[in-house]
Amino acid sequence: SQTIHQWPATLVQPVGSPLSLECTVEGTSNPNLYWYRQAAGRGLQLLFYSVGIGQISSEVPQNLSASRPQDRQFILSSKKLLLSDSGFYLCAWSVGGHHSNQPQHFGDGTRLSIL
Amino acid sequence: GENVEQHPSTLSVQEGDSAVIKCTYSDSASNYFPWYKQELGKRPQLIIDIRSNVGEKKDQRIAVTLNKTAKHFSLHITETQPEDSAVYFCAARATSGTYKYIFGTGTRLKVLA
Numbered sequence: 001s002q003t004i005h006q007w008p009a010t011l012v013q014p015v016g017s018p019l020s021l022e023c024t025v026e027g028t029s030n031p032n033l034y035w036y037r038q039a040a041g042r043g044l045q046l047l048f049y050s051v052g053i054g055q056i057s058s059e060v061p062q063n064l065s066a067s068r069p070q071d072r073q074f075i076l077s078s079k080k081l082l083l084s085d086s087g088f089y090l091c092a093w094s095v096g097g098h099h100s101n102q103p104q105h106f107g108d109g110t111r112l113s114i115l
Numbered sequence: 116g117e118n119v120e121q122h123p124s125t126l127s128v129q130e131g132d133s134a135v136i137k138c139t140y141s142d143s144a145s146n147y148f149p150w151y152k153q154e155l156g157k158r159p160q161l162i163i164d165i166r167s168n169v170g171e172k173k174d175q176r177i178a179v180t181l182n183k184t185a186k187h188f189s190l191h192i193t194e195t196q197p198e199d200s201a202v203y204f205c206a207a208r209a210t211s212g213t214y215k216y217i218f219g220t221g222t223r224l225k226v227l228a
Contacts, residue, residue, distance in 0.1 A: 032214050043220045044159070044204065051214055090158060094216075101147040101166050101208070104216055106158040 002027035006091045006107030014115050019064075019078040021110050023091030026072065030096040033074040034104065035066055038088040050074060051096065086114045117142040119207050121219025128195050129227050136190045136222045138205035145207040148188045149216070150179060153202045162203075163190070195226045 003026045013019060025031050035047040046059045048066035056066050063082060067075045074091060091107040118141040128134050138148075146167030151159035165172045165179045165188065172179050178191040188207075192199055205219040 044218045046215065049214055057214075094214075103149040103161045103164055104206075105161070106151075108158050111156075 002093070002105065004091060004093055004105055004107040006089075006110055008110060009108065010111045010113075012113045012115060013081050015083055016080050019076070019081055019085070019112070021076040021089055021091075021112075023074045023076075023107055024072055025074075025093045028072070028093070028095070030071060031093040032096055033068060034092040034094075035074065035076050036090040036092065038090060038109075040087075044090070048076070081114050083114050086112055088112075117145075117207070117209075117215075117217045119205060119217045119219045121205050121222060123222060124220065125223045125225070127225045127227060130195060130197060132195055134190075134192045134195055134199070134224055134226075136203055136205070136224070138188050138190075138207075138219050140186050140188070140207040140217070142207065142209055142217070143186065144209035145186075145217075147208045148179070148181060149206050149208075150190050151204045151206070153204065153221075155201075159204060192224075195224075197226050197228050200224055200226045 006023045032051050034049045036044045037047055038044055049057050050068040053068055064078050089110045092104040094104045095102040120139045122137050149164040150162050152162045153159040163174050163177050163179050165181050170181055176193045181188045202221045202223050204221050206216045208216045
């Protein structure tokens with residue numbers, strides 16, 4: 001069966017510091033991968049998605065970036081965090097391709113607090 | 116662009132009553148509609164989904180209905196229990212030409228004991 005791992009679970013960082021969040025998927029190949037951010041009490045904001053190694057689509061201009069160095073690895077990064085980057089970051093995967101009528105599956109999330 | 120509207124934003128029901136959450140989508144090419152339940156501090160979890168060739172799907176106390184002509188789909192929870200209290204998100208996806216799932220803004224359901 002497929003599993004998705006996200007780490008760390010919680011992170012407290014000072015303003016201006018760098019960020020690296022990692023997500024890996026097991027049990028499937030060539031998945032579509034997604035990063036979402038969720039502010040407290042709010043909905044899911046799509047940040048990035050990837051349909052293959054090295055292929056990244058950005059949904060919202062911001063100081064974050066994403067990379068997919070391996071088929072089942074998705075990384076969210078920042079060189080300098082802002083206060084507004086605080087939130088709950090969720091990685092998700094779905095069956096690869098754009099003809100799929102299958103759901104997304106979410107990781108357990110990273111709660112990021114910027115001080 | 117594509118949009119999914121979800122109503123109501125909050126819903127309180129007495130234990131044992133039914134709850135209905137409604138979503139409307141804009142992209143007529145959408146043909147896959149999942150529903151997620153998110154408990155406080157946890158990840159969204161899929162609870163039921165429906166595909167465009169089906170008008171209704173039921174799983175125990177949960178059912179989803181789809182009206183493609185009106186571009187509406189709804190989640191129905193019967194005999195609600197306190198553990199049903201959570202935020203529920205609807206989503207829509209066109210299975211051709213896009214990789215994105217368009218989410219509604221969420222409904223906070225509170226089941227009162």
